[in-house]
Amino acid sequence: MKVLGFMTGTSLDGVDMAVLDTDGEAEVVFGPWAELPMPKATRSLLEETIQVALKWPRGETEPAIFDIARQAIVECHFQSASEFLARHGMGFADLDVLGVHGQTVLHERPKNGVKGRTVQLFDGQAFADLTGVPVVCDFRQADIEAGGEAAPLMPVYHEALARNAGLELPLVVINLGGVANITAISNKGLVAMDTGPANGLMDQWMRRHGRGDFDHEGRIAASGHVDGDIVAAYMAHDYFKASAPKSLDRYDFTLQAIEALSFEDGLATLSAFTLQSLLAGIELTGVMPKTVILAGGGRHNRHLVNQIAQALAPAQVRLAEDLGWRGGALEAEGFAYMAARSLKGLPISFPGTTGVKAPLTGGRVSYPKTRRQSLAG
Template sequence: MSGTSLDGIDVALLHTDGEDVVKRGPSATYAYRPEQQALLQDALEEAKALTDRTARPGILGDAERALTGWHADAVQKFVKDNGLSDSEIDVIGFHGQTVIHRPEMQLTVQLGDGPALARRLGRPVMWDMRAADVAAGGQGAPLVPVYHRALAASLPERPVAFLNIGGVANVSWIGRNGELIAFDTGPGNALLNDWCLKRIGRPFDEDGRLAATGKIDESALAQLLGNPYFEDRPPKSLDRNSFASLPLGHLSDADGAATLLAFTKFSVMQADDWFPEAPRRWIVCGGGRLNRTLMESFPGRPTVFQTAEEAGFNGDSMEAEAWAYLAVRCLKGLPITFPGTTGCPEPLSGGLAATP
């Protein structure tokens, strides 16, 4: 169960041993109402002042209690809608909502109360899966590469890259022998979404239509791509607001959108520099795959760059599936982060187990 975005809650059923067995079941997304999104936006703003990952002052405590309840409601609706019984659910993987991610300060905070969710649903919950990695000096993100590797077992090509374009974009590179390299490539949808909300009062640029009518500001793009982050050797990760101070205020609505879309595209293309061998196929998941203008801007469409659906997967449910897979790995003490994915000193398991 994933709640990493401000769009809604993704729920998916996965039958897995946390290793080679991966059988995907039904999935669903439960969209947030505007007032729920507003509460989470307020929490994101207040979280900027956090230095203690366990603190929940003011609106953060309210948001955590509310968010936990929303997730419980989502699971109960999912179970009912799919005719499932509680006995079919062994464990729930609970991501929660990331409100601040500063691994250089050994600080990562995901709102969500695992024990309260376990009590509400009467099922075991595995939660807070990033903390152990960050405490050990890792980036705490991305966590999904080990699940991407399990999915890649069904593909004929190697190397292959799974590109997740969420608020931030991250990539998992899987080598010929299962080697893993992963890192955040740069901005995903968050900057463009924020721009559209501020400029045109819409939460995102549907199909990239606004960006398609604009002209890229090459000077501003060069400044954005000149950020020192892109010269840092992976593993590395970003906070959603890492590029919030942007030199775009002088641009029109369309030109700003075009420039931000290009920023996402070119930061993805630069990521190729860090791979030992170029991917033979890129599989794009996350909300960004639905931005037609962005997808068509990638070279080699649709043979090299494919959506998750074109590759036989479900791009809407993949992250929720990953959290189920990670929950099982954590229960079994199997590693979920690796030196090549987060920079942790050795393969690490993680997560906290909550029982009803």
Template sequence: MRQNKPIWAVGLMSGTSLDGVDAASLLTNGIDIMEFGASCYQAYSDQDREILRSGLGKWPGDLGLEAVAALVGDVHLKAAQQLPAADLVGFHGQTLAHDPENGRTHQLGDGAYLARLSGMPVVWDFRSEDVARGGQGAPLAPIYHWAMARYAKLSAPLAIVNLGGVGNLTWVDPQQPPETGVLAFDTGPANAPLNDYMSLTFGLAYDEHGALAASGRADSPIVARVLQDDYFLRAAPKSLDRDDFSYILALVADLNQADAAATLTAIIVACLAAALEHMPARPAQMWITGGGRKNRELMRLLQEALPMQVCDVDDMGFDGDMVEAQAFAYLAVRRARGLPTSFPSTTGVGLPLSGGRLSPA
């Protein structure tokens, strides 16, 4: 594979919000973005989400993973088959458990199986080697965020925040190489507690447009209690498991439904405000990606609370639904060409690392 020749890659991403699989095509040489291609979304059904939830917190070899593995393989294959054939596939898998402090992470999914059935080579298991070498294994999108800032021809520092199940932030100085111009970390809980609350209380996947939260009042002492968690005192880079803040649901259990949703939404905002302390310099803009950007109340509160322009990444010329899928297409090309996918300033790994396994078709 010629190092400088752009190739088409497909990225497949299923996040901790458990809503579905994003699939996106990207033309890249592993450094710069040349062109965005087709994309699609393969939604999980309510039954699928229950199967996925049954696997959360489980590790390889634990009982009860067969149905989860079959579902993950089937839905990702369907998503990949909806797009034109590519030179390479980046397959994230489904994160079930993440415990980097003890050298463990678990993204369920068999890339070799996907390669055989799709007829395309697959890069997968992106996080394990990073964790084995002392890194957090997350977040991995920061190097793609750096490429986005270059594609947008920016010169000033920028923050890109993905609001999925967990919030993660990348601070980018596009004038610098990634080794010195990127800092990344998980900001704290994002959609996961709110989505779980909506599912348990109403049988709904999420608070649509933040309507329920907008009708309630946040409980400030509960928000303050969450920010006392030791996680917020730790220096970046740092990362979280989806359920590290699962105790939040118990904190809002005695609130009325609107106030509970408002409090869970306010926690997301407070976590991002706290993240400002870890940035090397305050950016003029913060681009929001992921499902959280569609929550109008959340976006309103972010703009109100943060001392910079808060933008939906769609308004900046990108597809906010597909940024993470595109990121894994980009990471796959970098891995295939031996370029680093994680750095000391993004995951805490000791040296820049090109992570992931490559399975031929």
């Protein structure tokens, strides 16, 4: 099955796309991939939408801006995919299905017996009608309804990659996105969780100071001094006392604690917080990895990567590319893989990854009006 997967992260920097030939099980064959920048107008709209979402009380009518944002995201995905496919001599007719994560604007984990709440804005039916290709989206909602965390979802794909690569267990895959998450793979199965902020807070700090969108290779953070008291205060957050699996919203932590620091010291302190929260998460899994694989945009932060390698020695820390994986494409590939699994009714979340009581499938399928057919077979 030829699947085009899409991912737009909480950093709002672009649309990741990757083609995967997969059966949603053992078969994983890489096709072309790319990241195209998100239009500034779309990004501004989503930033506004997120602020509205953060103030949206439970039980009240969905804010009107959500639907406006949905249509903008669909148009952004359509334009990006059209350009991407044309660049590689392909068209939508070459694809069997599209797997779309949608844009997360709100994520609240279950708490005190109350189900969580998660919102990934997208309109699968509109996208299916535009492209003429079936669309699988809304991957997290079934897990939320079943009492799970609905995140992270990548572990099932991480396991497939590790299995195909013949890697020795146990190992840990770290995704350094806006939020950092980990997948621990051992003979006992999968354990996964969000560990804390990764690029999200550091990128916010860069933009606040008008110094660009990210700290290139972590050079600025490397030049600053870490405020250990602030790192300790961050680590005193109740989230770090909770057991795994567990999930975060990018906005669960703020910049307030570092407001009085210099630009350089602020970045150094945030980088140290990312490291400490990662180490705490790995310890919580109970796994002592032989290999640690880094994916996500943060793998380009050489300062952070060096800190992780030093802290986790003697484990071997490798970038995704060292294994022939595509670190920038991994999440788009993952949702392509999960789209195939969804069509076959296979699970995408598990007790050890989201806390759901039993393995659970997910994803809502929309068929185009001109091409309504079942691919599940």
